[in-house]
Amino acid sequence: MSTLSVRSDASLLAGTSLIPFRVVDEGILYRVSAAPAAVGVLRCERCGAELRRNGARRLKVMDLPVHGRSVKIEIEAPRFVCPFCGRSGDVRPADLHPTRQMTARLVAYIEQAGLQRPYADIAREIGVGQATIAKICNAQIEPPDAYRPMAPAVLCIDEAHMRKGEDYAVLSDHDAALPIEMLPNVDKESLIEALRKLRNPERCHTVVIDMTSRYFDAIREALPHAFIVADPFHVLKQVLDCLRQVASTQHRYLPEPRPKLMKLKSLLISRPAKLSKDDRKQLKKAFAGSSYLWQTYKWKERIIGLYSASSHGDAAMHLEWWIASLPRPMACAFKEALTAYKNWAPEILAYWLAPQRATNGPAEGMNSVIKRISREGGGDLSFKLLRARVLHGEPLRRAREARRQAVTRTRRRAATVR
Numbered sequence: 001m002s003t004l005s006v007r008s009d010a011s012l013l014a015g016t017s018l019i020p021f022r023v024v025d026e027g028i029l030y031r032v033s034a035a036p037a038a039v040g041v042l043r044c045e046r047c048g049a050e051l052r053r054n055g056a057r058r059l060k061v062m063d064l065p066v067h068g069r070s071v072k073i074e075i076e077a078p079r080f081v082c083p084f085c086g087r088s089g090d091v092r093p094a095d096l097h098p099t100r101q102m103t104a105r106l107v108a109y110i111e112q113a114g115l116q117r118p119y120a121d122i123a124r125e126i127g128v129g130q131a132t133i134a135k136i137c138n139a140q141i142e143p144p145d146a147y148r149p150m151a152p153a154v155l156c157i158d159e160a161h162m163r164k165g166e167d168y169a170v171l172s173d174h175d176a177a178l179p180i181e182m183l184p185n186v187d188k189e190s191l192i193e194a195l196r197k198l199r200n201p202e203r204c205h206t207v208v209i210d211m212t213s214r215y216f217d218a219i220r221e222a223l224p225h226a227f228i229v230a231d232p233f234h235v236l237k238q239v240l241d242c243l244r245q246v247a248s249t250q251h252r253y254l255p256e257p258r259p260k261l262m263k264l265k266s267l268l269i270s271r272p273a274k275l276s277k278d279d280r281k282q283l284k285k286a287f288a289g290s291s292y293l294w295q296t297y298k299w300k301e302r303i304i305g306l307y308s309a310s311s312h313g314d315a316a317m318h319l320e321w322w323i324a325s326l327p328r329p330m331a332c333a334f335k336e337a338l339t340a341y342k343n344w345a346p347e348i349l350a351y352w353l354a355p356q357r358a359t360n361g362p363a364e365g366m367n368s369v370i371k372r373i374s375r376e377g378g379g380d381l382s383f384k385l386l387r388a389r390v391l392h393g394e395p396l397r398r399a400r401e402a403r404r405q406a407v408t409r410t411r412r413r414a415a416t417v418r
Contacts, residue, residue: 035075059101178398207219208358
């Protein structure tokens, strides 16, 4: 244990009105003795008389960690007494939190860190119990009923699949690529309620969804003015799933040495331009052994060309031609896709009618973010805490990452100049 000079560690309480006069380094803890800044004349709230000094009260509070060590402050808070009515009390420094034995800035730090990091990690850093961290973080989580996000111009709706039986509906802002709401289920009633809670719903002109009827019905009821766009990824996925099924049935008939089934499926759903020379040779050999596989692959490529259309009219003609021109064997192979395209044709073609062409990419990306946050929390986070970390912690993490990248770019430019 060693005593440090006040001058060398005056930065411990920088930004506060507290004045340190003794600092003790205990290895994993800085123990700081401090006094509050001088106060002016204080008067009694009851009679208005000037209060007199009446001893002091020692307060022990925690502050932000410094140099990787916890900081504990011992404050001599003056007490006062009214000479006329006898009422007494002490003056609590404004830097302290009104209800916790911590500085206000430490509580604010815990509230933000709790949205991004495990409670046990924060507790070790600050030097308090994990239960204390949990109480502070849980107290600042906004109740779902009070949360009313602003409606984005383009809204994406998707669901995150967690453990068995746990599916969460996620609403995301397409342009900001950030979530704005997370629901504990995927029920139509819950979704309608969440959409009706959006502020300024008239701002939302487009909603992108996968081809799910409950999403469609909820949007028609809560946001009847918005374009409903079927996500292009899910539209094409219908055909790709059918192609995978054909590959499973035709794989056994291919000539030896045939590619493994998973490899064959990967080659079939890839675009030709992205295949290597060896991959193209494998596909050509597979098609020579199964003309049925070749035909399904050819019609898959033709429907993918739908999203190369430059206008709604061209897209409508392309989709109508593809549906009408499928030979009977191909109609059987793409039966599920055909049914979906006929039922969802207006929503598929709305991609070209909406004020802004959009996909469900941001919502799909949030699925991996939610799973990452769940893993970082040990996989057993309550929905309340998981939702808070997704809605409020993820924007903080991205802002911090953006600042870090900006600093890195600035340093690189400075190094280049030198």
